[in-house]
Amino acid sequence: DTEVTQTPKHLVMGMTNKKSLKCEQHMGHRAMYWYKQKAKKPPELMFVYSYEKLSINESVPSRFSPECPNSSLLNLHLHALQPEDSALYLCASRQGLAGSNEQFFGPGTRLTVL
């Protein structure tokens, strides 16, 4: 299985809602990433987990809260988002944090904040 899956595919939420994005991989990868991608822009790194521990937080606002319950799962909890947070949220995984291995990307969750 060489796939990263993400659910849901689409999400519409109000600014007062709480929702979660889910990412799963069964490739035995120990590094997992969250990216945010606005239209016609490259992905922007948000968080990196290595061996289920948060390694990198790229100064992301606290209304985004990541969680890595186990080595296969990565969640992104959303609360009190702003309309400018509307974007494609991509999850990626990699064998480890070092080396020449590429990142494998999921299909993304299209988030709309009203």
Added chain:
Amino acid sequence: AQSVTQLGSHVSVSEGALVLLRCNYSSSVPPYLFWYVQYPNQGLQLLLKYTTGATLVKGINGFEAEFKKSETSFHLTKPSAHMSDAAEYFCAVTNSGGSNYKLTFGKGTLLTVNP
């Protein structure tokens, strides 16, 4: 520090024509280089990568790229474009030293293929 410059935010070719997408990088240590493709409303798919060894790298869907250290370039080519190649293409770099967790992306090149 590392950076990527993709020349041309939009490239348009005719079906059957040569595809050339340009990428120049900057890295203080030997780089690892990647080309990803993104179709509308989808994630990124790896086309090919250069790490070490042979400088001409072949990837999926008939694409290839050549690492030229002297020119700090990693241009992507395909001899004959298909309609299905229409997508956004991202060049990315990471460094070969230490914990190279971070991919630095170029701004992307939108490829359109005309019938």
